[in-house]
Amino acid sequence: MIPLRYTRNLFLRAFCIVYLSAFLSFYIQIPGLYGDNGVLPAKAVLENSKHKTLSAKVHYQPTLLWLAPYLGLDTNYALDVLALLGAFLAFTGLVSQKFCTIPLFAGLWSLYFSLFQIGQTFVTSSYDEFLLEAGFLAILVAPLLPGRKKGSKGASSDFVSFWLVKWFLFRFLLTVGLTKFISGCPKWWSLTALYYHFQTMPLPSPLSWYSHHLPDWYLRLIQIFANVSEIVLPFFFLVPIRSVRLTSFVFQIVLQICIVLTGNFDFSNMLIVTLLLSLLDDQFFYGRKKALSRWTIVGKIVNVVIFGGILYGVVNLYSLKFGGTHIESNIAFTKIQFDNVLSQGLTYTIHFGLLSLAGTVLYTLSHVLFDNQGSGSKTVGIISTVFYGIVAVLLFFANAVPLASLHPTSNSTVAPSVRTVYNRLHKLHAVNQYGLFPRMTGVDGRPEIILEGSDSIEGPWREYNFLYKPGNVNHSLPFVAPYAPKLDWQMYWAAYSTYEKQPWLLSLTHRLLVGKPEVLALLDKLHSPYTQKPPRYIRGILYRYKYTPWSQKSQSTWWVRERVSEYFPAFSRDSPALIEFLKARNLLPTLSKQTVNPIWKQALDSIRYVTNHLEATLLFWSVLTAGLALICTSGSGKK
Template identity: 35%
Template sequence: MTAPPAAQKTVPGHVLTRWVFLRLLGVVYLCAFASLWPQVRGLIGSHGILPAGEYLAAVRAQAGTAGYSLAPTLAWLDASDLGLELLCGAGTLLSLLLIAGVLPLPTLALLWGLYLSLVNIGQDFLSFQWDALLLEAGFLAILFAPGGVLPRPVTEAPPSRAALWLLRWLLLRLMFQSGVVKLASGDTAWRSLTALAYHYETQPLPTPLAWLMFQLPLWFQKLSTGAVLAVELIAPWLILGPRRLRLIAAGLLAALQLLILLTGNYAFFNLLTLALCVLLLDDDALRRLLPPRLRPRWAEPERRPDPPRWRRWVIGPAAALLLGMSLLRLSADLGVPNPWPQALAWQEPLHLVNGYGLFAVMTTSRPEVFVEGSDDGRTWRTYRFRYQPQDVGRAPRWVAPYQPRLDWQMWFAALGSPDQSPWFRAFLLRLLQGSP
């Protein structure tokens, strides 16, 4: 008798992975839009610090009709206070639709367009790395998303592997560049492994736990700094390895993000990075995280429908183009001369491919800018920022995923001269005018 043929081992899918990732991305978009909504008038409204309407008028005066492509935004149609709030409100509602899984493909496209519209008029207040990261991840998610009105994981076609790997490649670049810039800067705090001895105290918006971490002995801070550099420089490359190494990378990178989240208020950055870490898991790994009674509900069906043919024709060339541009950008950020600068210049207003790297140079002191006002010229009172830890007698606050963007910019203003923060003069003028 002949032995029965050995059962073929199936490759774990990523439909459940996509389901979780897109809902986490919806939460990130919700945090971004809902956080900006109550601030948008004061930051870039008609009587705000850096009015969006004046910015677009300057772009139009300098570039003419080319300004529409240099700053693609729906605010060209209406940059009024109401128009800006409508952009935030629409983004908030669409984020809820994405969390609910309703029309994920068009919803993601609209969310990306709305956030791009705000970033391109936000100037200094929407120039953070996580704003660019959300736009890049959000665009790739459009290629990764399923079609349909209310797609169900048990009946969906498998996601594009090209889009999946582009998102993983984004996570690799983000984390690896974050480690490279720390050493490439030549900063002595990172090279001597003492950076974290300063970081918890000098970071922009610490949490209450940051004070506790700051009290730990120097040997522990050095050990922690070395661990951070090891995770950022080595763990990302495990993403390119086999399944077991990817799972290890997911655990290491997620653990780092959780520790950062607990000790610092970095808006939605950590949540977005954790969402990208989910993409290192396959459906089998995610099912193991579920309670046993829920696993049958998410069981892999015997057969899935084939993806539509048009997806291959669209996503394939798009993925090749984006991969090529990201390689050029990564090499340029690593100091390799770029022979085709125009290959990247055209996409910069769209933020399709970006450079990353936080805290290249560790701040070892904490200067603060105090703004005072007076009604009579004799008695002066200090303006208190709600989230800046200016009062040493008050514990830092939990803020994230909300981002107080003015408080964040005040931290940067304290590190440089007034000429390096031209928005600050406009801020003082608005205070004198009594503008909200």
Template identity: 35%
Template sequence: MRRLRNLFVYLLLWAAYLSACQVGQVFLYFQWDSLLLETGFLAALVAPLRQPPHHKQAPQGRLVGASPHEGLPFWLVRWLLFRLMFASGVVKLTSRCPAWWGLTALTYHYETQCLPTPASWFAHHLPVWLQKLSVVATFLIEIAVPPLFFAPLRRLRLAAFYSQVLLQVLIIITGNYNFFNLLTLVLTTALLDDGHLTAEPGNSRCKKRPTSWPRALLAMLSLLLEFTVYGLLAYGTVHCFGLEVDWEQHAVHSRTTFTFHQFTQWLKMVTLPTMWLGVASLTWELLNALWRWTQVRGWLRKLCTAVQLFVFGTATVALFVISLVPYSYIEPSSHGHLWTGAHRLFGAVEHLQLANSYGLFRRMTGLGGRPEVVLEGSYDGHHWTEIEFMYKPGNVSRPPPVVVPHQPRLDWQMWFAALGPHSHSPWFTSLVLRLLQGKDPVIRLIQNDVARYPFHRQPPTYVRAQRYKYQFSRPGEQSQWWRRQWVEEFFPPVSLGDPTLDMLLRQFGLQDKSPPRARSSGNALAQALRWIRKQLSPLEASTLLWGLLAAVGAIRVMQALLGPHPAHSSPLAKEKHKPAPKKDSGAAGKQPAPAPDNSSSSQTPRRKK
């Protein structure tokens, strides 16, 4: 599989997902789909054109023979992570959402998010002061910490890395956000360096060497700068959110001490400097790449690396300039003062989604309880049976599921549909039509096990939808996770041929205009794909995904434990480990005995790039 990790394969995967997003429209119109597209294109730049041979480890911790431009795509990943986190924190305040400004957003979030987890129920019942303090920590991690992604000090970057990991892990525990948080965790690895990722014992045991006074002074200044940054973060957090410790109630009280006008003025003051921070950091990365190019030996190799450095350097600068346009959306005046060439360049490639704007959890919805749409079917129009979905809340006695990293797109869209009238979600009318027709592919989106679908033997004659208000049950209510209250009728009862249904279908352009096409049975590929789908359909998507990930992990572990090491099997390695002949001339000290070929402690293992 190592041969498949190259630029062309990643470009193919990116193009395939871009095509799926264009076809999926509203069902794949989420910020994490845009994030996956942007990350996928950057992965094509990170991946090499061809897999190089295994490199030896250089004394400075770099790979011998590594390309000079290799750090540029990783810098773009770091810049993407900065834009994602900083914008997500800023929009929470620019939206003027009272829940975020009052620091009470998490008192609603766990209950009203699209697909809660069982841990959401427990998090929802935490003390209010702790939930408000968690909002303060969210603002700190998403707004104040991201500039540290470009800090010159390694320990500051590591502190930023661990803070981001903590936030993403907590979100994974308390909410089902499919692959988004896992993808963000992958992006955070751009904050690490080779020395932190290397598992070689030699790198963790630094030999004590005499330190010159300039190095000692530099280390002292670095430590002073590090403590200054931590002190400023702590002081700013206490000052901006009025943190006070209540020793009697064993609580920490917090409140927002700045106004919306003050925040917008601060944002106007820092948006352009953050862009210049990106320019300075990218310039430093380009200079480092140029310096590494000067260390390349051999005119032919120097020429090849110069071409690669030019191509990847130009692509890096272009993508950075393109990304400034969606990033500047967070502050209108900065967006207007942006270079016009950047706007033209972004407009030329906007349809490719190479750079996107982000801003997650902009506003809290369902402050009075989460609205939920419940579908019902009937054969006679009098006795109605609820149609239970696999993942979204329905049965009040069923615990919330854990479906990471799968995203049940229909369940997610049902959450958005409940926020307004059904006319705002045209696809809902099509869903009702397919249920009346008994379309098996649509039924499997609702219940993977068709036998659990109440109308699996015969489609319902009538279908309607009711809107309920769901709330988490209180502690002590046995065998119930939810409480619900009927609000109103969401979709009127309809049947096939009903004038209301036909009118809605015509209004949204959803009529079946062409006869169904017969399936071609002669296509071997189509038959194989249908057979695979039939075999896997009984499995839930989340179980299947975790099974595939576990299988890949098990294979990698077995390869690491049992597979022959390339350094042991290659003729070059065998030649390298032959005993050196004894010299005739007298040498200082005794000649060291050669280490046996099967000793793993006598050599530095080679790393795969």
């Protein structure tokens, strides 16, 4: 049995980095998004509760924010405490392995779940649910207490808990890949989706412009690589052949690096890379070279055969034809054939997963029973394996529900009792349904909402600029991941809707009209007007953006745009229509009536003052660098 102790430790510390980015992202944006003067005040969510007792309130909205009055805090400062405490715990787990235990990860999950409960529309991108589900599994991976024996191989339950991580990652990638074809989107089916993807993604990176101008045949090959990586390769996460898993790991890492370089997708790619560590073992990091055993040679041969077969299948299923300067490709299977395979394949996939889980549990039990260790350790190992095995079976069947729901045939086979388990776990976001970007949008150009202000209804109108989303056609966009700019991200989705269905957008407009500094801090104040005095009117204009052609790469212009229509009419701060709209949705800013302990207030205001003087991404990388420096200087990073 190859040990997993070092792999587990690396996995948990990497997870702490993900949590660190998530909590810091939330903390930076609390005043502008969730404060009393924010776009969607958090206290409005809590005030909707008519319950009197603490237990009834927690049942209505499970969040630690209900404890704020008992700690001498109001909702605003309680949010700061939760986010800072989460960042502190994540930093602690990063710099010291001995703190990476179940209590720490249970605390991290509880804190982020509490923040998620008041996140409203700004936590609907699926990535927050992705973190919560993965964080729930990290609790199972973490040890109950710090390891004491330096030479310990780790707990026997590591194999079962890591199997759950691999199954979750398998289900996530498979679902993301399949939904692109299930949606019937003609761009995914014609292998032309990447012609538009780099231009229409929510937050492009500086390299997105260059990726958009890659040759068409090359973009088609990249899409094929992504399809295979998401739909085919995840099956090999669960096979018992080490060399096959390692090869799958390499391909997945290449895909994630490409995504990170060409787009800003919050902390999701960092989290996927962390989950991919479950495919490794300690031998990958410090294994010594030794003579190849018979099984190792067989495994390598099987690895070559499998990936050779995948290459052969790709050539046939995508009709690859190799020319002199390019490679032609087209999907060679029909939608009917895909649907027929999917209807039966999902059921076989679930059976395959159950067989893999059973094999993992039996494999672990056999090593516990026949390993040369004391009777006490053997008893603990058996109890631990059985316990984690039962938990794994429960989570497996709950995970099977969203997977089976991808097709009506397999969905109809789900037992009501299994669906009940899923529903209860889904309320905790411990199991979720995914399917990112199933249809390619913005084929004719990406829609963008531009907010314009003026002191006269006749104009002139001047634009507000955001920090991370397209606006000024002469401004390139920065690398921002793993920081998650929730306002910029949500502006992207609002452009595909109407302002009546996006009440937060008019709330943002009202805050700008009254000049709330907390909200202005979320915008690009260096390139935006009215930072000193708010305008009298603000309106929303819908534009269509496209990248400039390759021939203009020497110029400073990155985008060309054309006006489409008025997104919402001009409003003043006292506009009756605007006031009534916000009042009906309890979105008018109000002063907090809760008292705050002066010691809490002074301490939290001091921290906020310091962090307000640092750019968001710089704050994260500074904290991360400090953590890594502590690891190096203290020697705590040694296995």
